[in-house]
Amino acid sequence: MRSGSWNKIRENLKPDPGHHKDLYDAYRCINTAGGDVAAAQRTFRAMRDNGYQIAYNNCLTKAVAIFRKYSPALSRAHLPNGGGTPPNSYFGPVLTKYARGWEKPHTFTPIHHK
Template identity: 65%
Template sequence: MIRSLNRARRRTGFVAPLLTAVLLGAAAPAVVPAGQAQAASAAGGRVCLFRDAEGARGAGHVAWAVRDPKNTRHWIWGATENAEGDSYTEAGKPNGSWIAGGTWEALRKSLKPDGGQKKGFYDAYRCANTSGGDLRAAQRTYENMKNNGYHVTHNNCLTKAVAIFRKYSPALSSAHLPDGGATPPNRYFGAVLNDARGWEKAHAYTPAANRK
C-alpha cells in the first residue's frame, strides 16, 4: 500500500514504451528458475498476487500480475504504491501506480524478492489459474484507475489488484476473488484467499527460491 515516491517515479518513467509491448504481446523466451517453474508452466490464464508483509506499517502491500493466455511467456504486472504516503489522495494526483510487461524472469527482476524482511521487497506470492484471460481488459482497467486517487481502505493496492483480476477474467467471482475493501493486504493474502476457491498455497518469494 504505502511505498516510496522515488521508487514509484522510477517505475512510472518507463510505462509508455512498455504499454506498446504489452499490447503486442512481444516477449523473448523466458528462462524460468527451477524454484519458480510452477508460476509459469501451465497453459491458459493465470493471476498472481505478490505480498510485501512489511509494507504499510505492517498491514502489508501487494502487487498484481496476469499472464497472456495466448503467449504464456508474457506477463503484465504492477502495483499502486501510494506516492504521497498519506491515507488519502484525491483523483488526478499521483498515487504511485505503475505497470510493466515481459517474461516471468523480467517480472522477478522488477518485483524484488525479500532476503531478510525488508520493506519494499516481496516475500511471498500465490496464484490461481483461469480458463482464459483478457490482457487488454486488465490493462484498460489499470489505465482507468491509475489517476483515480487513493484511499487507505477502499481504493488501494489491494482493491485495484482485485479490480484488474476481475476484468482480466470475469470467471473470478466473489467466491474466487472476494472484495478487498477494508481488509489489510496481509489478511487478504492469507486468511481470505485460504478460504477462496482456486488459489494455490503461498509460494516463498526469496533469493534462495530463485536459485536453480
Template identity: 55%
Template sequence: MLTATAVPLIAPAAADAATGGRACLFLDKEGARFAGRTYGHVAWAIRDPKHAEHWIWGATEGYRGKAVIAAGSENGSWIKGGSWNDLRASLRRDGRHRAGYYDAYRCINTAGGDLKAAQRTFRTGKSSGYNVGLNNCLTKSIAIFRTYSPALSTKHLPKGEVVPPRNYFATSLDNARGWEKARTY
C-alpha cells in the same frame, strides 16, 4: 499492449508454465504503514493466455503516510511487462523499497484472460486516486483480476474493501476457491 523481448520462462512450478490464464498476488507483509500500524501491500500479475512466457504486472503504492489521494493525482500506480523472470526481478529491492520487499505470492489458473481489458482497468485505477480502506493496492488488484477473467467471481476472489491486504492474502484467499498456497518469494 506492453511487450518485451522474448525470454524463456523459468517457472517455480510446472503449473506456472501451463497455457491459459493465470493471476498472481504478491504480498509485502510490512508495507502500508499508517498511524503506527502495518496493513500489508500487494502487487498483481497476470499471464497472457496466448503467450505463456509473457506477463504484465503492477501495483498502486500510494505515498507514505497519505491515507487519501485525490482522483487525478499521482497515486504511485505502475505497470510493466515481460517474462516471469523479469517480473520476479522487478518486484525486488530497487532503491525505493527495503530488501525482501515482497515476501510471498499465490496464484490461480484461469481458462483464459483479457490483457487489454485488464490494462484498461489499470489505467482507470491509476487516475482514480487512492483511499487506504476503499481504493487501494488490493481493491485495484481485484478489479484488474476480475476484468482479466470474469470467471473470478467472489467465490474465487472475495471483495477487498476495508480488509488489510496482509489479512486478505492469508485469510480471504485461504477461504476462496482455486488459489494455490502461498509461496515464499
C-alpha cells in the same frame, strides 16, 4: 502493467526504497479461463488515476479490480473485493478461507539488480 515470463516478473519486482526491503516475499496462483491483457491494462489506467482511499480504494482493491477484468473466472467466489481488509490479512486468511482454487503461498525471492 504488462504481461511476460515469470523471470521478467521477478526482475521487475525489486525492493522499493520507501518501503520494507523485499516487500514482495510470497505469491499465490490460480488457473483462470482466458486472460484479457488489454482489459486488465485499461482497468489499470483507470485505477491509477482514480485516487486513493485507505480502506476501499487502495493498492489491494485496485489489484483485485484489475485481476477481475483480466479473467471473468476471477469472480467474487475466487477473488473477494478486499475492501476494508489489510493486504497481508487478505493474502493469507481471506484467500485461504473465502476464495476457492488458490494455491497455498509460495516463497518468492526477487532478482536484485546491482
